[in-house]
Amino acid sequence: MRRKSLKVDSRRYSRVVVEGVKQTPNRSMLRAVGFADADFDKPQVGVASTWSNLTPCNVHIDELARLVAKGADRAGAKAITFNTITVSDGISMGTPGMRYSLVSREVIADSIETVVAAQGFDGVVAIGGCDKNLPGCMMALARLDRPAIFVYGGTIRPGAEQRDIVSVFEAVGAYAKGGMSEQQLKFVERTAIPGPGSCAGMYTANTMASAIEAMGMSLPNSSAQDAISEQKRGDCERAGAAVVTLIHRGITPRQIMTRKSLENAITMVIALGGSTNAVLHLLAIASSADIRLKLDDFTRIGKRVPVLADLRPSGRASMSELVAIGGIQPLMKTLLQEGLLHGDCLTVTGATLGENLRNVASYPAGQQIVRAMNDPIKKDSHLVILYGNLAPEGAVAKITGKEGLIFRGQARVFDSEEGAAQGILSGKVKAGDVVVIRYEGPKGGPGMREMLSPTSAIMGLGLGRDVALITDGRFSGGSHGFVVGHVSPEAMLGGPLALVKTGDGITIDARRREITLHVAVDELKRRRKSWLSPKPYARRGTLAKYSREVSSASLGAVTDLEPAATNTAKPS
Numbered sequence: 001m002r003r004k005s006l007k008v009d010s011r012r013y014s015r016v017v018v019e020g021v022k023q024t025p026n027r028s029m030l031r032a033v034g035f036a037d038a039d040f041d042k043p044q045v046g047v048a049s050t051w052s053n054l055t056p057c058n059v060h061i062d063e064l065a066r067l068v069a070k071g072a073d074r075a076g077a078k079a080i081t082f083n084t085i086t087v088s089d090g091i092s093m094g095t096p097g098m099r100y101s102l103v104s105r106e107v108i109a110d111s112i113e114t115v116v117a118a119q120g121f122d123g124v125v126a127i128g129g130c131d132k133n134l135p136g137c138m139m140a141l142a143r144l145d146r147p148a149i150f151v152y153g154g155t156i157r158p159g160a161e162q163r164d165i166v167s168v169f170e171a172v173g174a175y176a177k178g179g180m181s182e183q184q185l186k187f188v189e190r191t192a193i194p195g196p197g198s199c200a201g202m203y204t205a206n207t208m209a210s211a212i213e214a215m216g217m218s219l220p221n222s223s224a225q226d227a228i229s230e231q232k233r234g235d236c237e238r239a240g241a242a243v244v245t246l247i248h249r250g251i252t253p254r255q256i257m258t259r260k261s262l263e264n265a266i267t268m269v270i271a272l273g274g275s276t277n278a279v280l281h282l283l284a285i286a287s288s289a290d291i292r293l294k295l296d297d298f299t300r301i302g303k304r305v306p307v308l309a310d311l312r313p314s315g316r317a318s319m320s321e322l323v324a325i326g327g328i329q330p331l332m333k334t335l336l337q338e339g340l341l342h343g344d345c346l347t348v349t350g351a352t353l354g355e356n357l358r359n360v361a362s363y364p365a366g367q368q369i370v371r372a373m374n375d376p377i378k379k380d381s382h383l384v385i386l387y388g389n390l391a392p393e394g395a396v397a398k399i400t401g402k403e404g405l406i407f408r409g410q411a412r413v414f415d416s417e418e419g420a421a422q423g424i425l426s427g428k429v430k431a432g433d434v435v436v437i438r439y440e441g442p443k444g445g446p447g448m449r450e451m452l453s454p455t456s457a458i459m460g461l462g463l464g465r466d467v468a469l470i471t472d473g474r475f476s477g478g479s480h481g482f483v484v485g486h487v488s489p490e491a492m493l494g495g496p497l498a499l500v501k502t503g504d505g506i507t508i509d510a511r512r513r514e515i516t517l518h519v520a521v522d523e524l525k526r527r528r529k530s531w532l533s534p535k536p537y538a539r540r541g542t543l544a545k546y547s548r549e550v551s552s553a554s555l556g557a558v559t560d561l562e563p564a565a566t567n568t569a570k571p572s
Contacts, residue, residue: 008250010122013146014044017120035078043247045072045240046121047081048112048140050133050153055088057129057205060196060227061153064236068125068151071240077247079240080121084111086130089450089476090165090199094421099447099537101132102474103546105281106559108136109288113143122146123247125239129153129198129227131477134208135281138217139558141253142288147246148253149239149348150218152209154227155319156197163192164200166313166478169452173460176425197227201312203477206319207274208281210328214268215261216347217253220356224327226320242348249350257289260342263301264353267340270305270381271331273314275477276398276485277450279383283556295385295394295554299513302381305340307400308371313480314400315377317369325367326360333357338373377401386484388515390470390496390506393488393554398475399510403482406511407468409434411504415534416440417449417473424457431466434506438497439534440473441490442557446537446547448486452476455483468508470515472497472553484508484515486553492533499527 009015017026018040027040049065052058069079085107092098116124123146126137134152141148158164171188174180180188198205209223219239225232246252262282269278279298286293308331311317322328335341336357343354363370371377377400384397399405412433414420420437423429435454442448451473458467459481468482472490475483489495496517500506505518517524538544549559 008248010043010247013120013122039078042076042078043122043244044120045077045079045123045125045243046116046119047072047079048115048124048126048137049081049083050086050108050128050130051083052086055086055091055130056156056193056196057088057198058086058133058153061127061129064127064151064153064232067233067236068127068240071237072125072244073240075241075244077123077244080119082115084108086133089131093450093476094417094453098449099445099543101450102442102448102557103542105132105136105139105284106546108133109139109143112137112140116140116144116146123243124148125151125243127151127153127236129205131204131208131277134205134212135284138212138285139288141217142257142285145252145254147243147251149243149246150212151236151239152212152218152222154197154225154229154232155206155323156200157194157226157320158200158318159194160191162318163188164312164318165193166201166203166456168192169456169478170460173425173457176457177461195228199478200318200320201478202272202274202309202319203313204275204277205477207269207272207278207477210268210272210274211265211278211282213328214332214341215265216256216345216353219348220329221327224319224323226323245350246348251346251350254289256346256348257285257291258345259291259293261345262286262291262293263297264341264345266298266301267305267335268328268332270302270307270383271335272309272328273307273311273377273382273400276383276396276475277477279396280474280486280553280556284558287556287558287561298381298383299385302383305381306373306376307378307382308373308376310369310371310377313478314402322369325363325369329357329360330363331370333360334373384510384513386508386513386515390515390517391487392496393552394486395470395484395488395515396486397484397508397510398480399482400480403465405509407434407482407508409468409506411436411500411502411506413438413500413502417451417454420454421457424454424461429458429463429467431463433467434508435467435469436497436500437469437471437473438491438500440471441492442550442553443547444490444492444534445473446543446550448474448553448557450474450476450479451485452479455479455481470506470508482508488552488554490553494528494531494533496524498531499524
């Protein structure tokens with residue numbers, strides 16, 4: 001599919017800022033930051049950098065931003081680089097600071113939108129590394145709808161003995177159990193994170209990078225490159241040049257980000273065994289693009305798409321190992337040939353997805369990371385949307401099948417992540433328990449913290465097959481085991497999770513997609529009469545504002561819904 005050639009104003013936005021006598025002061029200001037006479041006649045490209053030296057995911061992105069700007073300048077544009085924030089999930093995990101993680105997604109989106117719209121950029125390249133960078137950038141690009149490309153900062157290489165950040169979290173559990181010495185724990189700490197790049201498995205960053213590439217919003221292979229590599233450097237320069245082509249052709253994100261392309265993204269997330277966070281973030285991106293996407297779409301697509309990639313956390317291989325055999329492009333070609341991807345979707349190359357994949361080679365013979373279609377790890381999705389009396393508006397489970405497909409147990413209730421982690425490590429949690437962590441939802445947390453510390457403690461203690469965990473919070477892409485998150489409505493709003501007591505029976509049934517609290521209706525009514533909402537965690541500042549504005553997790557936990565928007569999720 002090729003777009004018809006139309007006359008496009010390549011300076012549609014910047015012209016308003018720099019052209020004419022009355023814009024003389026504007027030009028004067030821009031001369032002070034490096035504009036020459038000829039630059040005022042060029043399209044302007046904003047390069048949104050998430051650089052920071054507070055996390056390995058982003059520590060190298062300043063160099064990548066310079067390469068993007070170089071590519072745009074060489075293609076005849078004038079590049080202007082600006083920064084937005086990042087926070088580190090891996091560093092804030094298990095602390096009060098993790099409340100700001102999902103909040104940062106909204107701040108990133110808002111800040112990119114603000115700068116690009118205020119300065120009149122004609123196109124945008126956004127570069128992201130840590131988890132919330134990626135959806136935050138994409139939400140902004142969808143809102144702005146100006147020619148744009150996303151560049152992924154790239155994956156970290158594994159540390160000693162193929163360890164990564166999840167290895168460190170699980171080592172804490174092993175140490176608590178007595179299965180690891182303090183010296184061994186220190187060795188893991190010192191060697192698991194060897195340098196720049198996002199976490200090494202198919203965790204949230206690599207999941208979302210792959211989804212964005214499948215969506216058509218990054219150049220082919222951008223999701224599957226080591227952070228420190230010539231391939232990533234080349235990807236950045238090409239992106240800078242490619243966005244200039246998009247400007248001249250008038251191709252914008254909402255021509256690329258369609259319902260079909262979002263379905264392609266969901267398909268890739270499933271085939272790769274990706275993070276539950278992809279559900280939350282793809283719902284949010286769709287909302288920003290005014291595309292109607294629901295939880296039930298993940299179920300519909302998941303019934304026909306298998307899990308094919310044997311990647312961490314539930315599998316064995318790292319992202320770098322997938323990079324070495326060709327990345328996700330050969331898998332995309334296979335899925336296209338099987339009729340599981342929409343090949344007619346436009347991409348940032350200016351060609352369709354099918355055209356981009358036409359000459360892609362197959363994976364090398366003998367590789368054992370990506371299975372054949374007739375030999376899947378799981379024949380349908382590992383992302384299971386559950387409904388029931390414990391989650392009337394839905395919940396998201398990550399069930400690969402290795403944990404089994406059904407879990408029955410007794411609730412062990414905690415009102416915070418800290419309480420749960422302490423209870424697990426101190427031995428309060430036993431085989432057969434369903435750990436319930438509540439008041440950690442979008443409003444209640446606030447910020448919907450990730451439960452990597454509790455899930456890693458469970459795995460480290462050797463209870464991964466014997467204990468389930470449910471929460472109105474989220475899970476890190478590194479979490480595995482029998483885990484259910486995003487329970488909606490959340491406990492802070494009086495959802496059924498708020499009424500659970502330790503000892504209550506709970507069944508999680510992935511086959512029937514149900515989550516059931518075995519307590520009589522009359523007893524739940526009695527408990528509701530005595531239930532009181534906890535005091536808000538924050539009354540002023542960013543967290544308080546977020547808590548007031550944020551929507552349900554079943555709608556993507558976004559803060560810019562129209563007032564009339566309602567939850568359309570329904571029991572299946």
